[in-house]
Amino acid sequence: MPSLLLRRLASFVALLVVVSLVVFVVFDLLPGDPAAVMLGTSARPDTLAALRAELGLDRPVLVRWLSWLGGAATGDFGRSLTYGMPVSGLIAQRMAITLPLAFLSLALALALGLSTGFFAARRPGGRADRFAVVFAQGGMAVPNFWIGLLLILVFSATLGWMPGGGFPGWDAGAGPALRSLVMPAAALAIPQAAVLCRVARGALMDTANEDFLRTARAKGLSETQALLRHGVPNALPAILTIVGFQFAYLVAGAVLVENVFALPGLGQLAYQALAQRDLVTMQAVALLLAGMVVAVNAVVDLVQVWVDPRTRSAT
Known part of the structure; x- marks a missing residue:
């Protein structure tokens, strides 16, 4: 190791x-x-x-x-041509919004995608399975920025339950700050939850006819218990691969969603730097996003080796 x-x-x-x-x-x-x-x-x-x-x-x-x-x-990316301040400090300010947004989106995607995929695999052909198929196909087909606009129309403009955009800052308290991130996180999470649902459903169904699952059922375990104890651990490597790619996407792909909700995060900074031809800032943001993608994939590879003993001999 x-x-x-x-x-x-x-x-x-x-x-x-x-x-x-x-x-x-x-x-x-x-x-x-x-x-x-x-x-x-x-x-x-x-x-x-x-x-x-x-x-x-x-x-x-x-x-x-x-x-x-x-x-x-050494953490010195130069000085922003547009903002007149060190790029490292500028990125640190924006990451304080983008990273919580990415983690919240990932948590929502995991909760929605894995639970839907699990209940679909528990009874193939049932109502939950049919719903999962429709959700997976629809969620992957709809762009996240369109989901964001729809959420603003329903929950902000019509019902008035949530703020339609902007960020009050962490100084205003964790409650208002997180409340302003809920709808952007949902807009990012729904397409990723659809992908997770499809992968989890397929991976769990692949294990449904394995000998160890039939043995577990023969010993008296229910379908839910058998899937939780034996199906999920065997499906975990495939799910982890997707989760690693998704976290990198949620950080790097938040440009449109942050602009829809007027969030001053890393995505909006990248868009503004590109529009204003701020070469120094663009290079730093691109390198940071690429580095995060590489780092997350490296961590996922290591976690897979730890989770799946079959890959240890191959490495």
Whole structure:
């Protein structure tokens, strides 16, 4: 196990370096001059040249990437061209909204998706199974931003039960802050719950005719007890794989939902930085999101090795 951890750590670092190079080069190739965006099209050529030198845009791409990578390794992503403050502090402020939103969305998706998939597999062809099939197909077909708009229309504009957007800040208290995240979390969670429902239902049904399930039933266990004790542990590796991808998606895919609900999170920051051609902020956000995806997948791989003993010999 220690050797496996070291191999995973080495591959994580190597992949992150490659991702940082791709991110830096892609954003560097975007059309437009950040200095011209900051100063305007009427700026004098000597003023543009001075700002480009100050931002380091006159240096070769490889030199700028190595300098940026060294700063990123210490948490220094540079200074935002739009907000005039360190990007690391800007990201920390926005992550205080995006991470709780992602965790709340994941909790809702797990509760809804796994319970629906479990009850569907408990009695194939029954009402719960038919509902699960419709929910899985419908949930995966509907975009999360459209679900967000529908939730605002019903629960905010019509019923007035929930705030339609905005974020009061954690200083206002955990209750109001979490209340403003409930509908965005639901909008993100429903499509992911549909995916989880389909995966859990399929994985549990695959184990339904296995010998260990028939033996458990023969010993007097009910269908629910047999699935909980023996079916769920065997379906867990497939479910964990999806959960790992979903958490990365919930963090990286919150751009549209955060803009629908006017949440000042990481997704809205990425959208604003792209619209304002803030190259420094865009690169930092892209690297952070890519790093989170790589890290979550690495953790899921390790958890799967721990959960499923059959994979230990293969690693």
